[in-house]
Amino acid sequence: MPARWEQMFNTGATAETADQPDDQERRGLFSRMRESLSKSRRAMTQQLTAVMFDPADADVWERLEEALIMADCGVSATVAVIERLEAEADAGGLRSADELGDRLAAIVAELMQPPGDPRIDVSHRPSVMLVTGVNGTGKTTSIGKIAHHLRDAGLTCVIGAADTFRAAAGEQLETWADRAGADFVSSQSGADPAAVAFDSVAAAQARGRDVVIVDTAGRLHTQDHLMDELRKIHRVIGQREPGAPHEVLLTIDATTGQNGLQQARLFSEAVDVTGIVLTKLDGTAKGGIALAIAHEMGIPVKLIGIGEGLEDLRPFDPDMFARALFSTSD
Numbered sequence: 001m002p003a004r005w006e007q008m009f010n011t012g013a014t015a016e017t018a019d020q021p022d023d024q025e026r027r028g029l030f031s032r033m034r035e036s037l038s039k040s041r042r043a044m045t046q047q048l049t050a051v052m053f054d055p056a057d058a059d060v061w062e063r064l065e066e067a068l069i070m071a072d073c074g075v076s077a078t079v080a081v082i083e084r085l086e087a088e089a090d091a092g093g094l095r096s097a098d099e100l101g102d103r104l105a106a107i108v109a110e111l112m113q114p115p116g117d118p119r120i121d122v123s124h125r126p127s128v129m130l131v132t133g134v135n136g137t138g139k140t141t142s143i144g145k146i147a148h149h150l151r152d153a154g155l156t157c158v159i160g161a162a163d164t165f166r167a168a169a170g171e172q173l174e175t176w177a178d179r180a181g182a183d184f185v186s187s188q189s190g191a192d193p194a195a196v197a198f199d200s201v202a203a204a205q206a207r208g209r210d211v212v213i214v215d216t217a218g219r220l221h222t223q224d225h226l227m228d229e230l231r232k233i234h235r236v237i238g239q240r241e242p243g244a245p246h247e248v249l250l251t252i253d254a255t256t257g258q259n260g261l262q263q264a265r266l267f268s269e270a271v272d273v274t275g276i277v278l279t280k281l282d283g284t285a286k287g288g289i290a291l292a293i294a295h296e297m298g299i300p301v302k303l304i305g306i307g308e309g310l311e312d313l314r315p316f317d318p319d320m321f322a323r324a325l326f327s328t329s330d
Contacts, residue, residue, distance in 0.1 A: 131251065131277075
């Protein structure tokens with residue numbers, strides 16, 4: 001899994017052996033992750049201890065199951081996890097709360113491993129990234145941070161403001177574009193969003209830019225007319241650049257819990273979502289939603305937000321995430 005931003009972008013070039021974070025850097029990343037997930041982790045620690053106090057007691061396993069569900073791990077994933085842990089406990093393989101936490105983290109990490117390439121595909125010229133999600137999920141901010149890291153990776157970028165329903169959204173996005181040194185394409189308020197998306201791709205083609213990021217209106221997944229508009233944007237982009245968009249990222253606010261899973265389901269029915277940007281993990285006790293989405297939807301979580309800083313939008317590492325959330329040992 002990518003551990004650094006420079007490893008997060010699949011440029012299509014022959015891969016060189018990338019430097020991995022050293023032990024000190026990894027400990028720093030893990031510590032930051034663990035701190036950000038403290039609300040979720042504290043909710044689990046008590047139940048892990050209770051299970052090890054009397055692993056033969058069916059009630060304690062039920063309480064652990066409830067704790068996982070309350071953390072929004074999802075019923076399907078929770079059942080799979082509990083069945084494996086109980087089998088290991090019955091075989092005498094779990095002897096302490098720390099050991100239980102470590103095995104829980106390992107199983108969860110395994111269930112969250114993406115089926116395909118976990119990186120963001122920027123191997124086309126231009127590569128087109130469509131970013132969608134409901135208002136308040138951190139979509140615009142995430143686009144700005146991605147554009148910044150694209151610049152650091154030596155890639156040029158066009159940002160298209162196809163959210164023409166809110167003038168403030170375009171202004172915020174233009175500020176991020178300026179910070180990231182990206183070209184900015186917009187239109188007047190109320191204009192056709194698909195036309196803005198089309199013009200953004202055309203601008204990248206004409207100017208020889210590497211990547212296009214298209215913002216979309218913060219539509220609710222229950223608003224049929226806006227979901228139809230999203231389908232239209234997707235279709236029009238493909239007309240201008242065959243095979244595009246190459247990435248469709250859905251931003252989900254982790255604090256919404258199971259509603260985020262429902263959003264993933266419905267957005268996936270409208271467009272082919274290729275990855276999740278899971279934001280605001282530092283403000284929730286329901287960090288298990290990452291497991292629910294990855295396990296039940298089969299959509300990889302590609303980026304996570306664990307704070308407001310530029311570096312707090314990070315490539316998702318299932319192993320580090322699971323250890324930070326469930327392991328009781330350091």
